Amino acid sequence: MKHAKIRFEGQDHAVTVEADNAVRLADGRLLNEDQVQWLPPASGSMFALGLNYADHAKELAFAPPTEPLAFVKSPGTYTGHNQVTWRPDNVAYMHYECELVAVIGKPARNVKREDALQYVAGYTVCNDYAIRDYLENYYRPNLRVKNRDATTPVGPWIVDVSDVPDVSNLTLRTWINGELRQEGSTADMIFDIPFLIEYLSSFMTLQPGDMIATGTPEGLADVVPGDEVVVEVEGVGRLVNRIVSEADFFKNNKA
Template identity: 90%
Template sequence: MKHARIRFEDQTHVVQVEADNAVRLSDGRLLAEDQVEWLPPAIGTMFALGLNYADHAAELAFTPPTEPLAFIKSVGTYTGHRQVTWRPDNVAYMHYECELVAVIGKAARNVKRADALDYLAGYTVCNDYAIRDYLENYYRPNLRVKNRDATTPVGPWIVDVADVPDPSNLKLRTWINGELRQEGSTRDMIFDIPYLIEYLSSFMTLQPGDMIATGTPEGLADVVPGDEVVVEVEGVGRLVNRIVSETEFFSVRKEA
């Protein structure tokens, strides 16, 4: 089963997603995918992983980490399916990152690996865009790289845990303007989801709605205004996003 957050007629709704990505409101109305505004399906803190795929670490000429390289993304960075992300003016390189995201369903503290998946609400997808110009250290990305307003598409929905029987063997793909540019598998993660839940909950309490973005495989490329970027995690979802310029993005926001 898939659950989403949408906005329709100036109201926010939590809905079930049906065939062809249609959603049904509580009053029974069935709306097509393009009739609603898709919101991030969860709005807790996101714990993101750097260099969590060995092939991606090799792509960047780094030794794979021996401990999770986790950093935090704030709620203000999130945007939804079919929304836009802005590329700062006058930067040289901005790339996508297709990632499987685990969504916490209940408070988790000192969770053992064997029990970790019992604490999940389900899975979603994110595109963790990064700007190489701002990057000072791949091991600890600074705030400008990963915490800019409305630059992390998340969604479109949350898929129940039971509907993803093996999260450690899912294909990840990214397309730019219809051209396949990235392809990998979650089996190549260095630290899998049960390990990450055990690790994070060993020193802090994870709350319902928190998310763990598990990293991206190799195959990154620059994106520019006008590009449509689609990231997909097998069995979870396909997340569509369009790149606009900084000038365009903030001009529209100011008018709104």
């Protein structure tokens, strides 16, 4: 089953997703995908992994890490399916990152690897955009690289764990304006989801709604205002996002 959060006629709704991505409201109404505003399906903290695919580390000429390189993204960075994000003015390189995301379903503390998936509510997709200009250290991404408002599309929904029986061999793909630019497999993860839950929960408590974004494979490319970027994880979801300029984004999204 797919669970989503949407906004319709000024009201937020938790919904299930049916055939052709239609959503059904509590009153029984069935709405098409383009009739609603898609919201991020979870709103906890996001623990994101850097260099967690061997091919991506090689692409950047780095040795694979021997311990997870995790950083935290705040909820203010999230945006939803079919929404826009922005490229800062006067930067040279902004790239997408297609990622499988595990969503925590119950408090997790000192969880053993063999029990880890019992703490996962389901899976979703994110596009963890990064500004290469601001990167000071691949092993420790700074805030300007990964924590800008509305620059991490998440969604469109959360798929139940039981509907994705094997997350260890899923295909990830990214298209820019319809052209396939990135393709990889979760089989190439250095640290898999059970390991990451055991690792993170060994020193902190993961809470329901927290997310673990598991990294991206090789195949990054620059994106610019006007581009449509689609990221997809096999069996989980297809997440669409459009890029606008910094000036246009903040002109249309005044506080």
